[in-house]
Amino acid sequence: MGFRPSSYWRLIWQRSLLISLLAVSPVALSSEEPGQAEDEDVSAADTTQQQEQGLLPINELRTFADVFDRIKQAYVEEVDDKTLLENAIQGMLTELDPHSAYLKPEAYQDLQINTTGEFGGLGIEVGMEDGFVKVITPIDDTPAKKAGVEAGDLIIKLDSTPVKGLSLGEAVKLMRGKPGSDIVLTIIRAGIDKPLEITVTRAVIQVQSVRGRLLQKDYGYVRLSQFQINTGADMLKLLEKLRKENDADL
Known part of the structure; x- marks a missing residue:
């Protein structure tokens, strides 16, 4: 086995997480390189020693790095590094048990909101109607209620962003934010000819479970x-x- 410079191992550590990319990427790979059979006994001994010492499995990480590089070179479509690594993490946790999962920052934030029941927002229950966000009801004693938002209002713009074309989830994410920050709602209200602009200051909203x-x-x-x-x-x-x-x- 030849000597590898420290930068080589740093590269492997930075780019290596899991071999599960093989399960989702249709790239033909050989599990054996020329001369690999001669080193199997040595590799097995190295792996056992590393496990006993609590070290990372270098041989497996090397395999992962090789797979990673080959996918980058040979896959039919270009895939960015972040996507590959996130897929690898997801594959690793999926194989553990049904209750383990990898959450991206946005998903983790949503989980925290669901768990604590608190988020920075306006305090309105909303739905979709004709491509716009419809206010079902403003919650009592919340920023939206205090600012004058009414049930039945159609929100057509959030700050400078048109609502048309957004999903309800995307619109809700725009309405949420840091408590104390402002957002301008452009709304259409029955009985009023021109759209209204209402500035609402976000606050901590407690969701009643x-x-x-x-x-x-x-x-x-x-x-x-x-x-x-x-x-x-x-x-x-x-x-x-x-x-x-x-x-x-x-």
Whole structure:
């Protein structure tokens, strides 16, 4: 085995994560190089020693780097490095178990929002209508409500970005942002000829995962929309509130 300069190993470390790219890239590869059979015993011994010492498996990482380079050179379409490496990470975690997954920064942020129930936003429930964002209802005591946004308003522009052509998810991402920052909503309102511009200052919005009400004597209704960090405590508070309204156990 020839001597490799330290820069070679740094390159392998920087570019190597997983061999799973083979599963998604239709590139013909040989698992054996000329002279490789002669080094199998040595490679196996090296791998065992590395595992015992808690080191990275250099031979496997070298294989990954070779696969990476060949895909870059021979794949039918050009694929950027970031995409290849992210696919490799996803493949690695997918093979572990059904509950392990790799999340990109945007997906992780969405997960945090769903888990904590908090995000920087306007405080409106929205849908899509005729390609525009329709305000279903502004939530009480939120920036949108205080700024004068009304149910039924059609949002046609977010700052300088036209809403037409955006998905609902894309529009929602534009409306969310750092608490304290401003966004200008251009809206169409029934009964008003010209579009209105409303400036809304984003704030921390608390998403309610538990809602409920007393239907009639001794009967209550509770709706759990998603699990968040405080869902258990919120559920107990709501049940206690309904018991007090009922003046008895439900």
